[in-house]
Amino acid sequence: MKKMIFVFSFILILSFSASPLWPGGNLLIKNGTILTVTKGVIPRGDVLIIGGIIKQIGENIQAPPGVQVIDASGKFVLPGIIDSHTHIALSGTNETGDVITAEVDMADVLDAEDLSIFTALSGGVTMVHTMHGSANPIGGRNVTIKLKRARPSEELVVRQAYPTLKFALGENPKQANRIGTTGPPRYPLSRMGVNAIIRRELLRARTYMSQWDRYNELRKSKNPPKTLLPPRRDLRLETLAELLRGNLVARCHTYRADETLEFINLSKEFGFKIACFEHIPEAYKIVPELVREGVGISIFLDNWAYKVEAAEGIAPMAAYCAQNGILVSINSDGAERTRRLFNDAAKAIKYGGLSEEEALKLVTLNPAIQLGVEKIAGSLEVGKHGDVAIFNEHPLSAYTRCEMTIIEGDICFDRSQYLSEREEAAKRQKEPKKG
């Protein structure tokens, strides 16, 4: 009987832990200027979120009983900003112990306590693709997370997003800017070597796959040989096999136009999919090729000239590429820029004349498409997740400020609450200590 109770309670615990720990909030945002991004602007509208999902967008929506109402009068309501390429909320970025490290997974080193999550939220960011660094030609798996502050790290992961693998070309993997430092040189030291080492590993993966195929075939045969042994498992090559099978997509850090074209050639040689090119300051040089391949780009708006391969990355590129049929997103690459991505988006109006809606897409819908989450995020539409940012002025104004960030109907950043808490804390500090 005791055993029965134990088993029963065990099942009970298990079933509880299987239920969602983040049930999603209920909120009604009232009377804001609603920038839906995909369905125009509602000058004075409401957004109703129930159970974390947008249930209704329109005018004069009545709050169901018990639903908290946020007054957004005079404010701007937009979809939560998405950062397609950053390195926040991780306790490590580069595995520099080896040149090819496909086996590492950033989901293993998620740091839900990282204060950068809060800073990103303070800039209206709700979702980020947080990635392995660019030290290695093949880095590791990246992970897409929602910035649900103060939640366990497993809950942050966005399961709907593409599983992605980081590649890197050019100066970083060839260690161009470390010449003269101590330690023996590491292969590769040139763009030739970077390409060759990627090809080598993919050929290895192919061989590995065929070894397993042969083994499985023999094992299933009527009379498997008695000496049949499985091939040695190799986690590095298994990741690459997943890429070759199409279960993983490549996100490739690249700067120069020429090296980008070589990587496209590699993807054809091996038949894997490139989800997006990262940084790619010379994308404007190869617009026809990028359009033909249908590969998007995730770029800095104007950060440039910090190394030789970044010295031709020009600010008008975002608008130019977007206007000519490339899916463009603007990324931060780090904790500081992520909180002002909306400022970078506005610059695409200045440099190249994008419309306001197209400019906003650079940090909302376009990154969502690049991450494969456009069905749940990237715009304010009924049925999508209630991931919302509220700004005091138009988000593309230089004078704007994020007031509130909401993820799945729960308020994750509230500037007015933050300020009153800070005031309280300051008062407490000033009070003389008793005793």
Place this chain on the structure above:
Amino acid sequence: MKKHILILFSILLLAASLIYGQSQNEGYTAIKGAHIIPVVGEDIPVGTILIKDKLIEAVGKDIVIPASARIVDGTGLYAYPGMIDSFCFLSLSEISSIPATIDYRETGRINPQVRSVEALRPDSMHIPITRSNGITAALVVPSGGLIAGQSGLIRLTGWTPGEMVIKSPVAMHVEFPSLGRRGFQREQEPREEASKQVIELKDWLNKARFYQKRKQAAAKNMLLQMPEFDEKLEFLHPVVNGELPLMISVHADKDIRAAIKFVQEEKIKAIFFGMTQGWKVAEEIAKAGIPVVFGSLYDMPPSWEDGYDALYRNPAALQKAGVKIAFSSQSASLAKDLPYHAAKAAAFGLEKREALKAVTINPAEILGVADIMGSLEKGKLANIVLANGDILELRTTISRVFIDGQEIDFSSRYTELLDKYKPRLKQKK
């Protein structure tokens, strides 16, 4: 006969010089019909700016335009004074990771003898991009060590370094030793070591004073020995004499207090730079009357306890306490973003007009050039920006820029590269 040839030659020379003069765009230019924001004085909803040669001849509603004037139609545009970047590396840095292209940092700790304007590269690719965004002058600064060297103010046009320099030196640059916690990312400097460095700094100033006295005494009295020539002390003279301000990079509140004490004890002119925790000691800075130049606001807060918006609200706190403030890009490749640092501060409590002043008239006053720039007023250099809106706003397009009365061309690395690759779109597959 010889005389005749000489006369003829003189006439030719005169004619040539006249033609040359005209091709240099001398004479009158009138910007008509713009909404003028002179920064000093009232805005003029529809007015005229009359330029004669390099200078502003008149600004107002009813200005008589000479018949010979070249007319610039400013209808529907806003006219502002050119912006001034109060701390940057323009013309001293091309590609930040490539030491061969970096000239703002000298080795060693005590370098009062180096002058930033002697390393200027007029062909820097960052200059056309910066001026195309309405920035017409910049303080280019040396950096690193304890005493980094002398900065100079440059105009963002010119074929040679000489043509670019407006004023040099403007300040002597000092990195104030950090007594307290400097920032969550940086290593903490031991307190004792920092105190030693403050003493060292004071020592240098004292040595400079003594050196000068000995020199003066020896000049009067042949029997006294001249001191051995000392390059470093020579260039500290204007500082200890109160002629050249020290621009002191200082961040933490404790350090700012120490720096105020240092300035007062040494009786020198000073400008503070950086000041990320200035808001904690705003009253004291205001009382000391020391102006402040902020570094880039594109940074994380110096400590998490300061709050996520510490850098953004810092300028408003200082300005409201009565401190004279100016913004800077603290960059070369992104010097063009100067107006957006000001706008960011405006998003967090600084009045918009104060933000504008902090990139125009305030820097002119702080850098000692308010008599020639910083506002649209008669007699000042014709550094004028025409835009279709607020120049601190990201979505605004800058229409035309004049530096010293000359209209500048907007071609830059951006336009050159884009123009080069645009034809590819029409290329047949």
